[in-house]
Amino acid sequence: MEQQPVLIKIDKRIGYITLNRPEKRNALNEEMVDSIKVALNMFEKDESVKVIILRAEGKAFCAGADLAYLQQLQQNSYEDNLADSRSLKDLFQKIYTYPKIIIAQVQGHALAGGCGLASACDFSFAVPEAKFGYTEVRIGFIPAIVLVLLLRKLGEGKAKQLLLSGETITAAEAREMGLINWIVEESNLSATVEAFAQNLITQNSGEAMALTKEMIGRVQDRDLEDALEYAASMNAKARGSEDCQKGIAAFLNKQPIQW
Template structure:
C-alpha cells in the first residue's frame, strides 16, 4: 500500500481503511490531506475493494478544516480559493459516489467539514461519546461544499437548524436526525462494525456496484418519467448477467453463491 503523510491507508483482504492521521490537531484537514484522501480513494476504486472504511486516529474523528490552512487561504484571491474549494468538493463527491459500500467509524469530535465525510458515507457508526458541530457560521463562513450531502442526510429543516445555529449535538441527537445510523458503546464498536461488514460482504459485488449507482442516479439524475424505463432495463440486464444467474440458481438450489464460498 502507498505511504502518505497525513493518512494511513490499510488493506485487510477486500476491506480498505483510510485513517485520518493528524491526531495532534484532531485530524483537521488541509490541502495535502485532501489530495492524499482523493488519491487513496482512487487507488481503492481501481483495486479489488469490497468495502471502504474511514476512521480517525487520536481523540477525534475529524475537526474540520485546519485553521492555519484556512488562514493561509484567506490571503489568496477568489480564483485561488475557488480552485482550492473544488478539491474538497471533489473529495466528498468521491466518497458519496464510491462504487462499493462505505462506512464511517466515528468517535470524539466531528466539526465543520468533517461532517461532509460522515454524511457522504453509506453507513455511519458512532461511539456514544461523539459530537457533531456545523460551526462555520460562527467564523463568518458557511458549510457550502458539504451542504448537499448533509441536507441529503438530515433533511432541509434539520440542516437549517444546525447550519444556522452552529449548535453542538451528541451522537444520539445526530442519530435521530439521520446523520448517524448506529450509536454504540466504545467496547461494542468492533462487534457492530464486523456484523455490518459481514452483511455487506454477503451481497453480490457487481450487484452492490450497480445498486449504489442506481441510488445515486435516481436521487440526482433521472426524472420520474425516465426512471421507469431505465430501471426496467437495469433489472433485465442483471437477470441475464453471470452474477444474476449464479445468484438465482444458488437460491433455487439451496446453496451459497460463488461470492460467499468462505462466508
C-alpha cells in the first residue's frame, strides 16, 4: 500500500494533520502540499472540528522543499514554475487566514519552507532540540513566500537577520525572537499541545477567535482612520453574532458557557 504524504484524524474536536514523509525529513513536494490543503478544506467544513494541530512523523518536523523535486522543476517553463509556486502560496495564505486556530507541534528541526510552515501557524510549540532557519539563500534559492508573513510576524529587523543570513537558530533563540511561542520537552509535547488546544476549545468562542484572527490579518496594512473604522464595523458584527449573544446571556445569568 502506497504511503500517504499526510495523515489526518479527528479526536475530541481537534483535527490532526500529520506530515508523513519521515524518510525525506517531511520535505514538501507537490503531493504533500496538495494533501495538506485537502485536509484543511475538509476540517474547515466539519463543524465538529474547532482547532487544528499540525505535526509530523519522524525526527524532523519539515526540512522545507524537496530538493530533488526542485531540481526537477528547473526543467519546467516559467509558467509551470509559477503555477507550482502559487500552489505553495495558496497553502501559506490558507494557514494564515484560516478561520480556525492552527497549532504547530514541532518535534524536530523546521528549516526553510518547513520553518515557514510552522511560523505561518497561529501558535507553535517546539522541543528544546529543534533548530529553526530559513536556509534558502545558502543554496541560491529565496524564501519568497514566507518572507511576506515573516515581516508581519517579526518585523523587518529580525526578518532580515533570519532571511538574509540563512543561519539556523535554537528553539530558545526562536522563542526569544517571537518565531515560536513555547518550548516543551519531547516527552510532554503531545500532551501539552493537546491540553492547550482543549483549553481553546472549551473556554473560547470559535466564532470570536475566527473574527479576531481575520482582523489581525487585515488591519495591519490600513491607515489609522481606516483601521479603526474597520474595527468598529467588526465590533458591530460581533455584537449581533450568535456566540456573543449566547456568551453574554450565560455570563449575566451566572451560567457556564458551553462552547
